[in-house]
Amino acid sequence: DGGITQSPKYLFRKEGQNVTLSCEQNLNHDAMYWYRQDPGQGLRLIYYSQIVNDFQKGDIAEGYSVSREKKESFPLTVTSAQKNPTAFYLCASSDRGGGGQPQHFGDGTRLSIL
């Protein structure tokens, strides 16, 4: 079955540590996205990538970094500069080409501070 796989499901970060969240898709989608979800705030866009080797900052990119070396993969690194990283992180992908293609989501990674 095609879909998006996020790992790990739960992740704990120590003070001053960088952690990387994995996102892999086998839907052959060009575009991929990272969102942060906090209670009562909906989803906020961190980074997105419309094509391999290219990505753009979203609304809350500070303290995060990404790479897009392969079409299937879009890992997110939460750096030590992100002072409030505790949240539910969701990865999504979609076709490009306009027309409002729906985004397909993974089942998320829940990040907590130790």
Place this chain on the structure above:
Amino acid sequence: AQSVAQPEDQVNVAEGNPLTVKCTYSVSGNPYLFWYVQYPNRGLQFLLKYITGDNLVKGSYGFEAEFNKSQTSFHLKKPSALVSDSALYFCAVRVLFFGNEKLTFGTGTRLTIIP
């Protein structure tokens, strides 16, 4: 700025009754609007979208949504609620940004169906 608003944080409906989850939008030009559902500790699932055409859009699991241009609304509806419909629902609008396309989400409405 292009945005959507979900005015109700929580909606409670008795099982078997019709349900409505509200969404209003603020968009320049023609809006592309979406509804998603999220179950606990899961990602979002696409329900339906409006791009153009009929104002009544049918989607998954018996849900439909009515696009109303004069009221700038895109409310989600279902004629008869099931307990399994209890979840968090998000409205979203497509935003074009320097040729890139992204979604802006509302803050979500928690729907609880009471047996």
